[in-house]
Amino acid sequence: MAARVLGRAGRLAAVVRSSAVRLQLRLHGSAGLRFGSQASFFPPLGDAMLPSGSFNNHVALITGGGTGLGRAMTATLSQLGAQCIIASRKLDILQRTAEEISSQTGNKVHAVQCDVRDPQAVSQCVDQMEALTGLPDVIINNAAGNFVCPSERLSPNAWKTITDIVLNGTAFVTLELGKRLIQNQKGASFLAITTIYAESGSGFVVPSASAKAGVEALYKSLAAEWGRYGHRFNIIQPGPIRTKGAFSRLDPTGAFEKATIDRIPTGRLGTPAEIANLAAYVSSNYASWMSGAVIRFDGGEYVSLAGEFNELRSVTPDQWKILEAMIRNTKGS
Numbered sequence: 621m622a623a624r625v626l627g628r629a630g631r632l633a634a635v636v637r638s639s640a641v642r643l644q645l646r647l648h649g650s651a652g653l654r655f656g657s658q659a660s661f662f663p664p665l666g667d668a669m670l671p672s673g674s675f676n677n678h679v680a681l682i683t684g685g686g687t688g689l690g691r692a693m694t695a696t697l698s699q700l701g702a703q704c705i706i707a708s709r710k711l712d713i714l715q716r717t718a719e720e721i722s723s724q725t726g727n728k729v730h731a732v733q734c735d736v737r738d739p740q741a742v743s744q745c746v747d748q749m750e751a752l753t754g755l756p757d758v759i760i761n762n763a764a765g766n767f768v769c770p771s772e773r774l775s776p777n778a779w780k781t782i783t784d785i786v787l788n789g790t791a792f793v794t795l796e797l798g799k800r801l802i803q804n805q806k807g808a809s810f811l812a813i814t815t816i817y818a819e820s821g822s823g824f825v826v827p828s829a830s831a832k833a834g835v836e837a838l839y840k841s842l843a844a845e846w847g848r849y850g851h852r853f854n855i856i857q858p859g860p861i862r863t864k865g866a867f868s869r870l871d872p873t874g875a876f877e878k879a880t881i882d883r884i885p886t887g888r889l890g891t892p893a894e895i896a897n898l899a900a901y902v903s904s905n906y907a908s909w910m911s912g913a914v915i916r917f918d919g920g921e922y923v924s925l926a927g928e929f930n931e932l933r934s935v936t937p938d939q940w941k942i943l944e945a946m947i948r949n950t951k952g953s
């Protein structure tokens with residue numbers, strides 16, 4: 621009897637050992653289960669989510685509103701009734717976007733040239749805005765600069781360029797508008813667009829990570845300080861959403877896109893329309909109790925990158941049977 625049991629245990633151990641070798645090979649090869657098909661569970665919706673007219677009689681300033689995510693936010697706010705001002709360096713692009721969106725929504729979109737790195741230019745931009753529309757109810761600090769680069773290759777000017785656009789630019793716009801709004805006793809919603817790696821840090825985009833972390837500290841601090849003036853401050857951390865501006869500078873060959881999608885639990889990139897709906901909600905009166913919030917909007921990418929055991933997603937059900945047998949067969953420590 622004892623010999624029979626020992627024999628069975630020995631055979632099981634042999635099966636477990638040889639299967640474990642196969643498992644090792646598979647895990648390090650490419651035969652693990654691919655996730656990605658789950659995207660069909662999470663289809664993106666494109667329509668504006670809030671009731672029409674939610675931003676009637678509202679003025680919104682969107683920095684970097686001529687392209688990418690800023691353009692999508694402008695389109696949604698405009699569709700919901702806002703009069704928008706979009707501001708960045710390239711006036712021709714801003715004007716084209718402004719005309720396209722205005723002609724679709726019937727609401728005025730103004731294009732104002734402004735390099736947010738220059739506090740004087742920011743002040744002039746706000747002068748121009750006051751003349752066109754009055755001070756804004758909604759401010760979205762969305763303008764940014766970024767590129768992937770090993771940190772040992774960064775020049776001082778490369779560091780300064782990114783941190784000037786992202787951190788100083790956001791601070792200049794926020795402080796200039798904040799001071800004027802306070803003087804006029806006017807409330808407003810401020811929203812900053814950061815990234816998921818503002819929290820974790822990330823190699824190869826170190827100036828951006830450092831500056832975005834600074835933006836988050838700025839917005840959380842002002843949420844506490846300027847609530848008394850009627851100002852709300854919130855932050856959205858987007859995960860990967862295809863835009864020419866981001867992808868051409870962060871994955872210029874497209875070599876990393878598949879791996880990026882594979883690690884996102886919802887199996888796909890986000891869309892500009894999805895983040896525009898979130899930005900509209902956060903900036904709207906429906907969110908008037910929301911301040912100091914940091915909203916991660918990334919299809920689950922951050923937690924997927926963080927969890928030490930998440931790679932076990934590639935273990936198949938058959939492999940789990942083997943692993944479980946091995947674990948159960950372990951006696952003692």
Ligand SMILES: CCCCCCCCC/C=C\C=C\C(=O)SCCNC(=O)CCNC(=O)[C@H](O)C(C)(C)COP(=O)(O)OP(=O)(O)OC[C@H]1O[C@@H](n2cnc3c(N)ncnc32)[C@H](O)[C@@H]1OP(=O)(O)O
Binds near residue numbers: 774781865
């Ligand atoms: C791993 C897979 C990833 C898949 C995709 C995942 C997507 C997730 C995205 C997550 C976060 C995204 C955050 C973003 O912010 S995306 C937004 C990106 N959009 C932009 O950057 C638009 C605006 N950008 C620009 O205008 C330029 O790119 C700029 C360089 C930031 C600024 O332009 P400009 O002021 O004209 O600056 P210069 O060209 O004069 O350069 C200044 C300085 O920087 C050096 N430099 C420029 N490019 C590089 C580079 N690629 N590598 C190293 N250094 C660079 C340049 O040489 C200058 O320095 P120096 O004077 O010393 O030579």
Ligand SMILES: NC(=O)C1=CN([C@@H]2O[C@H](COP(=O)(O)OP(=O)(O)OC[C@H]3O[C@@H](n4cnc5c(N)ncnc54)[C@H](OP(=O)(O)O)[C@@H]3O)[C@@H](O)[C@H]2O)C=CC1
Binds near residue numbers: 683689761764866
């Ligand atoms: N797409 C993505 O996957 C992600 C994006 N983000 C963030 O989303 C935001 C939008 O990025 P995205 O739409 O992808 O990229 P874009 O490159 O399209 O947007 C960046 C915008 O910033 C403007 N800008 C750059 N430098 C300046 C400056 N000095 N002064 C004023 N405006 C400036 C650009 O306009 P111009 O050239 O005319 O100045 C451009 O419209 C950024 O804050 C980015 O960090 C965060 C995480 C992920």
